[in-house]
Amino acid sequence: MIKWLLGKKSQEPSKAHSFIIDELKEQIKSELKAGSDLTFRTLKKDKQELVFCFMDSLVNKPSLDDFIIAPIQKNTQMEWTCEAIAQLLPISDLSAVNQLNEVVTGIIEGKVYIYVEGHPYGLQADVSKTVERGIEKAETESLVYGPKIAFTESLIGNINIIRHNLNDLNLCMEDLTVGTRSKSKVKLIYIKDIAAEEHVNGFRDKINQLEIDHVAGATVLGQLIENNSWTVFPQLVTTELPDRVTIALMRGKVVVLMDRSPDALYGPTPFFTFFESTEDVYMRWNMGLALRFLRLQAAFLSVLLTPAYVAVLTFHYEVIPSALLVSLGRSRANVPFPPVFEALLLEFFIELLREAGARLPTKVGQTMGIVGGIVIGQAAVDAGFTSNILIIIIALSALGSFTTPSYLMGTAIRMVRFPIILLAGIWGGIGIMIAFCFFIIHLLKLDTMGGSYLSPVYPLRWKDLGYSFFRVPTQYLSKRPITNHPMDVQRFSAQKAKKKDVDD
Amino acid sequence: MKVNLHPKESLLFNAFQLIFIIHSVQVGVGVVGLPKIVFLEAKHDAWIAVFFAGVLTSVILWFIIMMLRQYDSADLYGIHVDVFGKWLGNLLSFGYMIYLTACFFVIFMNYTEIVQVWIFPNLPTWQLAFILILLAVYAVHGGIRVIVGVSFLSVMGTLWIILVLFVPLRYADFTHIFPIMNVDIKHMLKGIQRTSLSIMGFELIMFVYPFVKEKHRTLLYVQIGNLFTTFTYTLVTFISIVFFAEDGLRKVIWPVISMLKIVRLPNLERFEFIAVSFWMLVILPNLCLYLWASSKGFSRIIKRTQKMGIWIIAIVAFGASFFIKARYQMNIVTDLIAKAGFYAAFCYPVVLSIIVYLKKWLLRRKKSHVKST
Numbered sequence: 118m119i120k121w122l123l124g125k126k127s128q129e130p131s132k133a134h135s136f137i138i139d140e141l142k143e144q145i146k147s148e149l150k151a152g153s154d155l156t157f158r159t160l161k162k163d164k165q166e167l168v169f170c171f172m173d174s175l176v177n178k179p180s181l182d183d184f185i186i187a188p189i190q191k192n193t194q195m196e197w198t199c200e201a202i203a204q205l206l207p208i209s210d211l212s213a214v215n216q217l218n219e220v221v222t223g224i225i226e227g228k229v230y231i232y233v234e235g236h237p238y239g240l241q242a243d244v245s246k247t248v249e250r251g252i253e254k255a256e257t258e259s260l261v262y263g264p265k266i267a268f269t270e271s272l273i274g275n276i277n278i279i280r281h282n283l284n285d286l287n288l289c290m291e292d293l294t295v296g297t298r299s300k301s302k303v304k305l306i307y308i309k310d311i312a313a314e315e316h317v318n319g320f321r322d323k324i325n326q327l328e329i330d331h332v333a334g335a336t337v338l339g340q341l342i343e344n345n346s347w348t349v350f351p352q353l354v355t356t357e358l359p360d361r362v363t364i365a366l367m368r369g370k371v372v373v374l375m376d377r378s379p380d381a382l383y384g385p386t387p388f389f390t391f392f393e394s395t396e397d398v399y400m401r402w403n404m405g406l407a408l409r410f411l412r413l414q415a416a417f418l419s420v421l422l423t424p425a426y427v428a429v430l431t432f433h434y435e436v437i438p439s440a441l442l443v444s445l446g447r448s449r450a451n452v453p454f455p456p457v458f459e460a461l462l463l464e465f466f467i468e469l470l471r472e473a474g475a476r477l478p479t480k481v482g483q484t485m486g487i488v489g490g491i492v493i494g495q496a497a498v499d500a501g502f503t504s505n506i507l508i509i510i511i512a513l514s515a516l517g518s519f520t521t522p523s524y525l526m527g528t529a530i531r532m533v534r535f536p537i538i539l540l541a542g543i544w545g546g547i548g549i550m551i552a553f554c555f556f557i558i559h560l561l562k563l564d565t566m567g568g569s570y571l572s573p574v575y576p577l578r579w580k581d582l583g584y585s586f587f588r589v590p591t592q593y594l595s596k597r598p599i600t601n602h603p604m605d606v607q608r609f610s611a612q613k614a615k616k617k618d619v620d621d
Numbered sequence: 622m623k624v625n626l627h628p629k630e631s632l633l634f635n636a637f638q639l640i641f642i643i644h645s646v647q648v649g650v651g652v653v654g655l656p657k658i659v660f661l662e663a664k665h666d667a668w669i670a671v672f673f674a675g676v677l678t679s680v681i682l683w684f685i686i687m688m689l690r691q692y693d694s695a696d697l698y699g700i701h702v703d704v705f706g707k708w709l710g711n712l713l714s715f716g717y718m719i720y721l722t723a724c725f726f727v728i729f730m731n732y733t734e735i736v737q738v739w740i741f742p743n744l745p746t747w748q749l750a751f752i753l754i755l756l757a758v759y760a761v762h763g764g765i766r767v768i769v770g771v772s773f774l775s776v777m778g779t780l781w782i783i784l785v786l787f788v789p790l791r792y793a794d795f796t797h798i799f800p801i802m803n804v805d806i807k808h809m810l811k812g813i814q815r816t817s818l819s820i821m822g823f824e825l826i827m828f829v830y831p832f833v834k835e836k837h838r839t840l841l842y843v844q845i846g847n848l849f850t851t852f853t854y855t856l857v858t859f860i861s862i863v864f865f866a867e868d869g870l871r872k873v874i875w876p877v878i879s880m881l882k883i884v885r886l887p888n889l890e891r892f893e894f895i896a897v898s899f900w901m902l903v904i905l906p907n908l909c910l911y912l913w914a915s916s917k918g919f920s921r922i923i924k925r926t927q928k929m930g931i932w933i934i935a936i937v938a939f940g941a942s943f944f945i946k947a948r949y950q951m952n953i954v955t956d957l958i959a960k961a962g963f964y965a966a967f968c969y970p971v972v973l974s975i976i977v978y979l980k981k982w983l984l985r986r987k988k989s990h991v992k993s994t
Binding site for chain 1: 901
């Protein structure tokens, strides 16, 4: 239906604007419903009349004054023609246009339209300014070790950072636009002789096929081009770390940057990519390996611990050794609720704390953490709402979910816990296994840009395990991960890296 | 109907995965009761009987692969039509579909029974049956790739249970196995036959074969998978024999679960609760593969969608679960399927492969006759 409607809409015929200044002003005003933002400045000399059309809020006033208006006013001898003015202006981005829609688009982008009455075309000069914040430290993916620089909302700035990181001649950037109304700029970035063509084409086709009025940012773009939109698991990584993007590019992934969005989107990213941190790469390999395992275990326990508590205390007391059972029983003695209710209550409470902490300013947030964590936690135990042991377990699983480097995946892990707790409350250990089996099947069904989501574990790619599941010393990683189907597989020659014999 | 099935390139999987498919589809609910069943016939030489059953299976697998190699890329449904013609062939295929569905049924019903005995005595059968069928349906909807993934992850995720089985060895009395090989041949053969319920499942290679990428390496990986199963079964039976006293093994129904009772960690006891829950992951690939293979018949024989087949089989199996009310009924059904399995998985493929051989041989002779005259 929508496509049928879109098919009927014919392209507006392009036409030249009026050559009379007053009419030109009217035409631009009627096209652009900008109000007082739209400014016209007219100059007169002899019988010639010249107009500058621009958006007040979008141009850089000092450069407009100094580099466009001042030279024209000072050169009194010169006759006003487009060629002469073009010769005169010290502006790098200058073009001649006469189509009304081009003029209007230029004005929206922050260009100045200079037109001398009666001439067949005018000049468009770029003196736009964009408001942007300075480069700051990464906030959502904070690091102890490694580069701290983060992307900002400026596309040009972000590209600048990537280009400086990677001086590869084959670093390729394609321009795309997204949003039928907002027309946001999107850059598709990949290394031409590494990234697989199928992935580049996949990204390009999917972004081009989008028929939506507006895309709010790279994260939303990611949601729109993912294959399965029903699942809780993100299938593409968004990151604000340029070095993470650089590493991904060198491994053969494809990156998408969007204007006014501080996140880069890249893929294909299987499940275990979400547990990788750039710190694993910067650390010595053995520590990186240990930390990565810690993180995977934390995520696993975070999902499993509370449901296990519920299952054991509701149905399978026998599983706990008697010594431990005594202390458990004592701590639960004055709790009047069934374990499911108790666990759900406390999980809900922790989620509230987290959400409130994220919304509040930093200083208040800290106070709230203390109030929530210590005061209410202790009070809840004293009041007989929960047991001490559950508080420990809940705290452990909350901590575990925060160790995941990707905020999206961490949230997914926390949300997944609730149905599993419910299942554990209904069917005990069997319920947990039902959920476990379901998630295995579910993860197997997902894909990321057409590739398997559980790669490199399934399908088993032995050599890729060193990149994503384990972290092995660099001399064993002479090949790029096969999961990305890189065109140029070799990173360095394994032959040269071979060890020498004794006394060589 | 076409004899050969040529799936899309993207649906093919590496022959290497056959190890996991064969192993995971063989190991299922049968293994938890296997030592006792075989022990009743072959006494203390039960582990030798199990080992011979594995060797026999490997011979049968050789027959099956030789038969499949006569064709380009055919499954059992196609071979039936090629050998017996449209009507008789499809009738046989239909019979095999019923056998596969019955296996599907027996697997989830037996698991439900184990859960009812060990964990939840009051759990209604239909509840767990419903969930298990839904899980299988969800997986089979993903197609062969997802099912292969399930069997791979299931094997990888349950390997550790074998290690846990070494704990009972601390209490083992190795004199139980002596004297070795003094059971007469009749009981030994009976013991081998009793293994059939646990060791069957390998016949599904006849349905999976068209989806294998490197077909010439099928035999190797299938044999490795079977070898691994044989090893596991022999080990389990051996440990049960040395762990239990003779009368003890007669009395328990599921010796493997009973053995796990004594496993003890600092924070966990009564390990069988975890093992029984975890067993769901072991039977999941069985459910998926049987459901997939029998629903494949719908698209192969009667030109309907496989999706419809999945739902029909699921509803029929769920409906059938209401007819089983007591343990003795389930026993009868299981014994029946074990017998049917002995004929359908062990005897029939051998007979069929001989027929295929004869047919191909006759055809070749005819051709050479035509050429020479």
